[in-house]
Amino acid sequence: MITAFLLRSLDRKIIVAIAVLLALAVFVPASNLLLPEDSPLHVPTYLVALFGKYLTYALLALALDLVWGYCGILSLGHGAFFALGGYAMGMYLMRQIGPRGVYGDAILPDFMVFLNWKELPWFWYGFDQFWFAALMVVVVPGLLAFVFGWFAFRSRVNGVYLSIITQAMTYALLLAFFRNDMGFGGNNGLTDFKDILGFNIQAGGTRAALFAASAIMLALSLLVASGIVRSKFGKVLVGIRDAESRVRFLGFRVEHMKLFTFVVSAMMAGIAGALYVPQVGIINPGEFAPANSIEVVIWTAVGGRATLIGPIIGAVLVNGGKTIFTGLFPEFWLFALGALFVAVTLFLPKGIVGTISGYIASRREYRKAASAKPVPIDAEPQAAE
């Protein structure tokens, strides 16, 4: 059954994308570690960290595409799941510091020591074990998504209302995590990590391994997402997106299906967050900011909604652009970014990938038509949503 699921999930695009990702997972670390610095193919360490970060963003965008592209749930709060996953990983990394903190307290992280906390709060227990933290990386976002979705979908909150309350959720979490009383380091968040699974987090090898892990995890998630959307279940999801009431009248349990997708997507976002934190070295409440979640939507839209590969390309492209422009035109890059969003919505409503596939499809159609009938036909009008 699993093989069937996997086989179905593979089409040419996905195979190519996964192959590219796996190749990157091998090539980038290898070139960084093995090639001499002056080699033209050498990838400098800062680029490894940078691309590693992009890959985690890409995973987050993929997670969003699953719910938005295929299920019609526009979540403006996916950053919250990402951040929660990140915090779970951050707590593990914090506990790994042990007595190497500035105050030398073996148990308490530094920020608790100088705020005079006497003992570790209960919700920090267990995070010294990697397996527990890894579990929490998926369980906490999953649980939040489950509870949130269970209420929201059952009450049939949808459309913009759903978007706005997901925004309220991430905003509330932002404020909560800002509070120093919460025990998550307040505004500073968690930082100053030393090592992960016993490896120095700043070592080149660890960075390369984290990059590879991100690429592999992205490939894996792509496989799962593709499996979901290509299954019968996925077809129903698209049905829900386009006409929820009809699907409900056909006898499907719409709420359950939405809930399942939402939870899976939240877990993916959590994993993305967990991979993000060790690579950037800090997790703080800023990740909960509603603006961040909106940006994820934008990456997805730029790349192409409901294309699975699009969001990956979108995330890498927008963030790559950000990196370049913040360095080249520090004063003007926001104009470029803003103009990009406007331009994409106006001229590429289906995103980059969507537009390219559309173009190729219409070319093929045209050629087919041309060979069958000599009369050229106009581009088919798009069906309204």
Added chain:
Amino acid sequence: MKLKSYVSGALLGAIMSTTAFHGAFAADDTIKVGILHSLSGTMAISETTLKDAMLMLIEEQNKKGGVLGKKLEAVVVDPASDWPLFAEKARELIEKDKVSAVFGCWTSVSRKSVLPVFEELDNILFYPVQYEGEESQRNVFYTGAAPNQQAIPAVDYLAENEGVERWVLAGTDYVYPRTTNKILEAYLISKGVKPEDIMINYTPFGHSDWQTIVSDIKKFGSSGKKTAVVSTINGDANVPFYKELGNQGIKAEDIPVVAFSVGEEELAGIDTKPLVGHLAAWNYFQSVDNDANAEFIKTWQAYTKNDKRVTNDPMEAHYIGFNMWIKAIEKAGTTDPDKVIDAMVGVSVPNLSGGYSSMLPNHHITKPVLIGEIQDDGQFDIVYETPGLVVGDEWSDYLPDSKDLISDWRMPMNCGNFNVAVGKCGGKGS
């Protein structure tokens, strides 16, 4: 179908090569200085000024012929008030642009975010803002005030000169106010203030509705004892706070507010008439009356082509930090960060308040503490100045876990958190 993967591959490649090439223009005959201040996002409001100040200082230095016979070249990036982006940009500055030192950061979280990068790549960060202390890092030079260079003298002034017996510690809920208030609370109690005479209040960032809190302060102040507010409220939230104070009729004569994050730059956005007499504690005010400062203000206003541009304390901190760095380079004869770090300790340069500041072994500096009252033109009148220079104390003596720690980056100690109680580096030890 294959086209897409080509496209995505090509795009990745394009980004890689563009980012890589961007750095390749670097000419070797200049010394590069990284400037890491947010030019967009929420912190742009404070940090943009510092970027301009740095560009001015570099330009002035180049007019004098640069340093070691080479010109300085500024590399400006925009970390966009996004904390992880600070780390990424710091790495880019050091690895790609090969800067010799970085001047930057404002918020504590941005500093915390870049710390590991500076440690790993062994470069120098000059951090120009007053902060909560509890940190000393080999690669960082803290040119802003530690809590004992701002908060404690201010409280002393109020207690002695205004006879304040009741204290409201109001702050934004983040690490600087939290720590400063912890220190102040311990300090006040050690001075015999009763715990019920201290009220502590935290608000979120950018808090704009101060009605309830101001009326609470009013209520707290109506107990018959002289009351003052010690404000660690962060930049943006100050304007509505002061406006509400003014409107609810809380005059400085009744309940003075002493602020640690309100300087000339912040006041430039407020009508200060209702605020006359409220206080601020800094190590520099634009109104300091001496030739060096007059010269600095003149250069700054000429550089920004605006004769109303104000100067402020973090700018002075960059001024001191930059001059110290230049001096250390001359002393070390190289821009190699590792050597410059060692040469920095002991360097002494004139500050703008009419004296000299020197770099201490704990990478903090000596500064005078000034207390000023707000005037109706948005400037401060200095009403008190510490008799001598105050030595920056990174590990507060008023916090139980940090009172045994000291920092000394000279050999042989070379440690940022040496515990004098157990006699070894690394805090409590275990």
Added chain:
Amino acid sequence: MFYRLIFAAFRIFFVCLSLALSLLATKAFAADDLKAMVNALGTASFAQAEELVNNLGKSGDPNVVPALEALSEGDLFVRKSDGQVFLTKRAGSKLELIDPLTGASAGEEAKSALSKVKVNNSLRRAIRAAIGGLTLMSPDRTVRLQAAQSILKAPSADSLEAVETALAAEQDAEIKGVLESARAVALLSSDRSLDDKKAAIEVIKERGGRDSISILMTAANSADEALRPDIDAAITSIENSLVFADAAQNVWYGLSLGSVLLLAAIGLAITFGVMGIINMAHGEMVMLGAYSTFVVQNIIRTSYPELFDWSLAIALPVAILVTGAVGLVIERGVIRFLYGRPLETLLATWGISLILQQAVRTIFGPTNQEVGNPSWMSGAFELGGLTITWNRMWIIVFSLSVFFALLFLLKRSAFGLQMRAVTQNRRMASSMGIRTPWVDAFTFALGSSIAGMAGVALSQIDNVSPNLGQSYIIDSFMVVVFGGVGNLWGTLVGAFTLGIVNKFLEPYAGAVLGKILVLVLIILFIQKRPRGLFALKGRAVEA
């Protein structure tokens, strides 16, 4: 150096002089002595200056009032060459010198030749009390009232006699009331009989209010043991009477916060609620409104300073035009291509908001801009134990007027009719001959200009910086969604409900937790009523 020595000598001399004078405590000072004392201010330390001010107050000569006022305002300067102290007025690049006692002009002097006489808070307190004592008998009613109030704030047994004399002569009921309280307060610290003091406590109790508690508590610290029970009883009684006032104050704060939310959200209720555009650039329209106010005020400040009190009234149409025009351009340039794709409007308007923010940052700089409060927007008044600040009150009035004007426009005008027709059924409206594209464009411009009006008001209470809009956008969406998309009344009720709930939670939960709780309540509420407080009914909402 030489001057300094002379000054030092002068200083010692005058301090001795003033101390001697204070010992004499006569009321007849020769003008020369006063002049000497005022001049001594120029070089005195803060403590010495305080002593001098007290003595000037005791002189009873109203001629010293201008000098004291100038000192407290920071307008008193000392001439470096001869140590003479003058009042000053701006005269071009120089300062015009005015004799502190006679008010006669004494020539001009360059700024560098003068140095300002420094003043601090405790000195200002002393000045306030001294001026109060000196102006109690002033013929000007407002001056007398102020004098009475400042005595009330700085009670001392010394002023008791002066207050009683003034009280005997006073005709005005309001001033009399204040003087009665001032007398009672001064009496508490004097050496009068216990019965007098008990009566005084009664008077203060009757006066009520937070200040009275403060007065009584101060008195309790130094008072006779025998008076303690009376004072405590009075305090409890005042506190009890304040419980109700506190609750009312909370409601007021809530209304005021609600009015701010309403102002911020009401434009969004049009662009998002009525037109269905997820308008992330809404906050930037508010910001543009605030910057329009700034620009208008700047022009007024430099060219027509006498119009300053009208600056907001002038800024209002300017802001409406500016934001309306920007709105029109956005609609015609971008949004009209996106109808029927609400989620894509989110992306495009987000991009626009980034561009607008950065544009403002580039033009005006990233720092806060100063927007002043006209005199009628400053200060506060008391109403039955409530402190009501003028700016908050005008903002409530303003937001309600905007709301009802908009309601009127929508329900009673031809444009409103067309607008509703287009939003309810575009095709039908189009078939009826309505030019839907223009209705769309003007509706969006209307929503934008309302946001601009909000910006004018918000510039009075918040930062005017490029980030202004960002801080309101989320709250605005919450209000509109909570109230029910597409229903103006819902926005009104939603804004005030959220405002009041927030303000009632804040004293118990703190500002941060209070806000979190409100957000959680909104999320829960939406589960209960997925279409907000006042849901639109019918099929239109499904589309």
